[in-house]
Amino acid sequence: MGYFVNSINPSGKIAVDDTILIKGTPATAGSKMLENFTPLFSAEAVERLEKAGYEIAGKTNVGEFGLDLLGETSFFGANEEDGVLAGAAASLVKKGEVKAALSVDLNGAPRRAAALAGVDFIKPTYGTVSRYGVIACACSGEQIGVTAPDAETAKEILSVIAGHDSKDGTSLPAEKYDYALTDVKGMKVALIKELYDLASDAVKTGIDKYAASLKALGVTVEDVSLDIVKEAQTAWQILMSAETTNNLSRFDGVKYGHRAAEYKNIDELYVKSRTEGFGFLTKATIIYGSDVLSKSKYDACYDKSMRIRRVVTEKVKAVLASYDAILAPACSQAEYKAYDVLDSFEKVFEESVFTAIPSITGLPAMATKGVQLIADSYKDNVLLSIAKSVEGLEA
Amino acid sequence: MKYELVIGLETHVELSTASKLFCSCGGHSSPKEPNDCVCPACCGMPGMLPVTNKHAIELAVKAGFMLNCKINQYTTFDKKSYYYPDLPASYQTTQWFNPICVDGSVEIGDRTIGIKQIHLEEDAGKLVHDDATNTSLVDYNRTSVPLIEIVSRPDFRSADEVITYLKKLKSSLQFAGISECEEGAMRCDVNISVRPEGSEEFGVRAEIKNMSSLSEIKDAIEFEKVRHVDALERHTEVLVQETRRWDDVKRRTFPMRNKETAADYRYFPDPNLMPIVIDDAWLEEIRASMPATAEEQSLRYTEMGIPEKEAMVLASDRKLSDTFDEVVALGRAPKSVASWILTECMGNMKRLEIDELNIDAAKLARIIELVDTNEITRPAGKKVLSAVFESDVDVDKYCEENGLNVKVDESLILTTVQRIVAENPDAVANYKSGKTKAMQALFGLIMRELKGTGDPVVIRTLLEQELNK
Ligand SMILES: [Zn+2]
Numbered sequence: 001m002g003y004f005v006n007s008i009n010p011s012g013k014i015a016v017d018d019t020i021l022i023k024g025t026p027a028t029a030g031s032k033m034l035e036n037f038t039p040l041f042s043a044e045a046v047e048r049l050e051k052a053g054y055e056i057a058g059k060t061n062v063g064e065f066g067l068d069l070l071g072e073t074s075f076f077g078a079n080e081e082d083g084v085l086a087g088a089a090a091s092l093v094k095k096g097e098v099k100a101a102l103s104v105d106l107n108g109a110p111r112r113a114a115a116l117a118g119v120d121f122i123k124p125t126y127g128t129v130s131r132y133g134v135i136a137c138a139c140s141g142e143q144i145g146v147t148a149p150d151a152e153t154a155k156e157i158l159s160v161i162a163g164h165d166s167k168d169g170t171s172l173p174a175e176k177y178d179y180a181l182t183d184v185k186g187m188k189v190a191l192i193k194e195l196y197d198l199a200s201d202a203v204k205t206g207i208d209k210y211a212a213s214l215k216a217l218g219v220t221v222e223d224v225s226l227d228i229v230k231e232a233q234t235a236w237q238i239l240m241s242a243e244t245t246n247n248l249s250r251f252d253g254v255k256y257g258h259r260a261a262e263y264k265n266i267d268e269l270y271v272k273s274r275t276e277g278f279g280f281l282t283k284a285t286i287i288y289g290s291d292v293l294s295k296s297k298y299d300a301c302y303d304k305s306m307r308i309r310r311v312v313t314e315k316v317k318a319v320l321a322s323y324d325a326i327l328a329p330a331c332s333q334a335e336y337k338a339y340d341v342l343d344s345f346e347k348v349f350e351e352s353v354f355t356a357i358p359s360i361t362g363l364p365a366m367a368t369k370g371v372q373l374i375a376d377s378y379k380d381n382v383l384l385s386i387a388k389s390v391e392g393l394e395a
Numbered sequence: 396m397k398y399e400l401v402i403g404l405e406t407h408v409e410l411s412t413a414s415k416l417f418c419s420c421g422g423h424s425s426p427k428e429p430n431d432c433v434c435p436a437c438c439g440m441p442g443m444l445p446v447t448n449k450h451a452i453e454l455a456v457k458a459g460f461m462l463n464c465k466i467n468q469y470t471t472f473d474k475k476s477y478y479y480p481d482l483p484a485s486y487q488t489t490q491w492f493n494p495i496c497v498d499g500s501v502e503i504g505d506r507t508i509g510i511k512q513i514h515l516e517e518d519a520g521k522l523v524h525d526d527a528t529n530t531s532l533v534d535y536n537r538t539s540v541p542l543i544e545i546v547s548r549p550d551f552r553s554a555d556e557v558i559t560y561l562k563k564l565k566s567s568l569q570f571a572g573i574s575e576c577e578e579g580a581m582r583c584d585v586n587i588s589v590r591p592e593g594s595e596e597f598g599v600r601a602e603i604k605n606m607s608s609l610s611e612i613k614d615a616i617e618f619e620k621v622r623h624v625d626a627l628e629r630h631t632e633v634l635v636q637e638t639r640r641w642d643d644v645k646r647r648t649f650p651m652r653n654k655e656t657a658a659d660y661r662y663f664p665d666p667n668l669m670p671i672v673i674d675d676a677w678l679e680e681i682r683a684s685m686p687a688t689a690e691e692q693s694l695r696y697t698e699m700g701i702p703e704k705e706a707m708v709l710a711s712d713r714k715l716s717d718t719f720d721e722v723v724a725l726g727r728a729p730k731s732v733a734s735w736i737l738t739e740c741m742g743n744m745k746r747l748e749i750d751e752l753n754i755d756a757a758k759l760a761r762i763i764e765l766v767d768t769n770e771i772t773r774p775a776g777k778k779v780l781s782a783v784f785e786s787d788v789d790v791d792k793y794c795e796e797n798g799l800n801v802k803v804d805e806s807l808i809l810t811t812v813q814r815i816v817a818e819n820p821d822a823v824a825n826y827k828s829g830k831t832k833a834m835q836a837l838f839g840l841i842m843r844e845l846k847g848t849g850d851p852v853v854i855r856t857l858l859e860q861e862l863n864k
Contacts, residue, residue: 021442039435039441040440041435041442043442133442135441136441136444136667139667166446167444167446168444169444243666245661246476246661249476249485249486250439250440250483250485251441252485255439255440255483256440266480266531290661295661298663
């Protein structure tokens with residue numbers, strides 16, 4: 001399986017994940033359910049790019065609905081070499097086949113993929129890039145971001161796709177966002193101890209190296225304790241699964257998408273179409289999401305997770321009141337081996353501890369040089385500035 | 396033992412907005428074909444995001460004002476999940492946690508009915524069964540059409556109270572321009588239980604779903620009352636809390652399949668719709684745009700000199716009051732207009748079995764003008780009006796063609812008067828002996844002779860002259 005599910009323009013320089021709609025081109029979201037689904041309109045971010053003169057190369061392979069680690073659950077096959085998994089968009093960018101790629105960061109997949117490939121991915125502040133035209137799962141936290149070889153390119157593409165969109169009710173009001181890069185000298189960065197301790201030695205070495213680079217640039221790096229990383233992980237798992245369950249309920253075999261060949265009545269049409277159309281991880285997520293939303297568990301699960309979201313946001317913002325950015329691993333290991341699909345639900349949950357904080361808080365985050373940076377709302381430029389400065393050290 | 400009914404209503408009403416609740420599709424009130432007024436959003440396609448229709452919010456607030464509710468200035472939308480082919484996204488956006496209006500009341504006669512809440516929600520589509528292919532087809536024209544659900548407290552004690560409330564609700568909603576309340580567009584779920592009179596506890600409740608005809612609602616309540624009392628008194632069955640439906644052919648309710656009612660709807664706040672904050676300025680703007688209520692309208696009519704009872708009848712029906720206002724605006728005297736609408740128009744409506752007054756106000760105004768200026772007689776006026784009701788005739792042309800104009804030759808009137816006087820010496824004698832009623836009898840004879848075409852004033856004058864000779 002190639003990185004592209006559908007090519008559009010061989011000379012195009014931007015790849016777009018298959019969870020983002022482009023009018024007239026099939027959008028599968030990596031699922032058999034949408035194998036033959038062709039959207040009637042394009043995502044706002046795609047329209048902005050096209051209007052600015054960028055050509056779209058094609059649609060990149062993603063894990064089913066973007067729920068997995070690195071795209072390994074795609075109905076069209078995982079991207080792996082010698083049993084090592086890789087993200088399609090990050091691989092295309094790394095190989096220089098495209099200038100940049102648009103990906104939906106739902107549960108950290110593009111951040112993780114970029115960190116492993118050694119390229120950049122920025123998940124901007126929630127609400128700064130329109131989600132209009134994203135095959136939605138977890139609306140309260142998912143966000144279109146940019147995979148790019150370097151911070152300068154990420155900034156260029158982000159500047160094009162960001163901005164208010166009246167078609168998205170959660171879009172933030174500002175017409176333009178300020179991505180002006182600043183001098184990082186004198187900045188303070190907090191290294192989150194709890195996440196650092198969870199990572200493998202190889203990842204720790206990467207973080208140490210990055211911290212050393214920061215120090216060389218005149219940035220202070222300090223160990224900081226943030227005691228809510230597990231809570232953020234579990235709460236995001238609950239919110240994300242619940243919203244995904246709800247959003248994927250529209251794929252019922254009635255209107256479009258996969259429909260079972262034979263059925264005796266409407267209930268059988270639903271059950272067979274969805275059983276055949278969805279893969280294991282999607283089904284597991286739906287079952288989990290249905291459970292946490294059920295009447296008897298709503299208060300203890302969903303409602304509590306929304307309250308945890310507020311606490312996590314307060315605590316992280318308290319850190320960001322004293323520090324310009326947070327430094328943390330983006331994933332537990334330096335490479336991922338192919339694994340049994342039946343383990344995917346637990347595996348994704350385990351890994352999400354590193355990516356959940358930006359997802360649940362909506363704060364901007366960036367994968368760069370194998371590490372993750374997190375900043376306060378609207379401070380996407382701080383992330384880009386730090387990433388660019390460190391990238392400059394080696395140039 | 397005596398029993399009393401305890402009834403609560405959930406009433407769904409379609410709002411009069413130009414577009415749907417979360418997309419810009421319009422024309423849904425008069426679609427030409429199935430799936431005529433749809434877009435990717437109201438078809439539940441992926442990638443679309445909802446954008447709230449501000450006008451729907453305003454109309455819901457207006458309904459809140461009308462029913463004396465407290466308006467929640469912070470209100471949210473929630474998702475209610477269930478699978479049914481008429482629900483394209485497999486969830487309905489509604490207001491579960493923070494409804495827009497709460498704690499209101501409405502007076503019916505000397506009783507006060509509490510309003511628990513009013514919330515906004517989107518309608519579902521429609522399934523059409525095709526017998527030829529034995530398949531079901533789905534029409535999404537109605538999906539996402541804005542509705543409000545008005546939830547009453549269990550304060551009704553009879554079917555009549557329920558009917559009075561629904562009629563009042565309908566006229567008030569129409570008046571305020573909140574809803575057209577077209578036939579069948581007001582749908583009710585009736586929650587009903589029975590308890591010994593004087594008891595404070597509630598009995599076992601049945602919910603009769605999706606009723607729209609007032610007479611069926613009444614019949615269903617009466618049926619349920621008998622069923623519940625029989626169960627309590629004679630142990631004909633064990634009452635269980637359940638959802639039932641009315642079968643209009645069998646004239647009774649039946650329990651619905653358990654599956655349809657035992658669902659867990661998995662409500663949760665819609666993350667795509669930010670909470671709506673109605674600030675004081677917006678609230679006041681909406682309040683200021685409230686039209687007169689039926690009560691205020693009625694008061695306005697009495698101030699115009701219309702007797703209270705007639706004013707109330709006019710104000711209770713939007714079509715009647717609109718017609719009244721238009722005809723008065725065309726320069727006709729309010730009292731005269733009220734009488735023509737309430738007596739003559741309603742007479743015709745009853746005769747022709749028409750539910751709603753739908754007359755061209757200009758035509759009615761012209762008829763009243765002709766009568767009031769004595770160009771035609773009142774009986775002639777009634778005749779034209781009937782013709783307008785039956786075949787929408789042109790008033791002036793009809794009068795002309797049927798010789799209704801009073802411009803009858805005075806000499807013809809005079810010869811007729813003289814002939815009648817000559818033919819009825821007894822009446823003349825009676826008149827002369829002081830029985831003035833005799834003149835009325837003669838007048839009637841002359842009118843009949845002239846087939847209502849003579850000017851009554853002229854006839855009366857000539858008759859008096861002749862009698863007093
Ligand atoms: Zn629509």
